[in-house]
Amino acid sequence: MLFTHFGISGPMVLSASCNMRDFSLGYTAHIDFKPALTFEQLDLRVRRDFKENINKSASNSLGKLLPKKLIPVIIERWGIDADKKCNSLTKDERKALVSLLKDFTVKITSARPINEAIITSGGVKVSEINPKTMESKLVHGLYFCGEVIDVDAYTGGFNLVIAWATGRLAGENSI
């Protein structure tokens, strides 16, 4: 998963996006920044970092835990004063930070435009195609293959396989 200038992307997001068919439903991505640690383990880790940086500001104590560009974003979501010293952070504030790191939410408002799509599910219904020949059931002599068909798969080579397999079948049957 990647953070980009427009939101989130990367193979995981692309795969998840194929299950998002109606953006009016209001989708939310839940991101765990420290999946290898349980809440309690991460809490211990944060406590240790705060102890080591006891006289530093909260924003200057997160350098070992997070990438530099993410720190101001986390501080803003955390809702504390960035200059607040580690020694004056309360237990509840620390726990709120741990919760945020374990469940950072991003509201998904839309997909990228179609001209940036990786796979489009082009619109020709599978039920209107003869799967043995790829010929249209509606128009004799018309064959479909690849993305123009209403199918898509998780990223990772499956869409290319769809294009190649249906392309070969359509090609062999149309001559």
Ligand SMILES: Cc1cc2nc3c(=O)[nH]c(=O)nc-3n(C[C@H](O)[C@H](O)[C@H](O)COP(=O)(O)OP(=O)(O)OC[C@H]3O[C@@H](n4cnc5c(N)ncnc54)[C@H](O)[C@@H]3O)c2cc1C
């Ligand atoms: C950035 C990106 C990354 C991707 N990564 C993966 C991946 O990792 N794994 C995976 O499985 N899939 C991946 N895909 C999806 C995969 O590439 C497509 O699903 C697949 O190429 C579709 O094949 P196709 O032959 O149906 O269409 P296309 O490959 O789009 O071929 C259609 C061809 O038709 C031509 N054309 C268009 N209009 C006309 C016209 N009027 N006259 C003549 N020619 C025309 C186009 O120029 C194009 O060459 C990726 C797609 C993109 C955009």
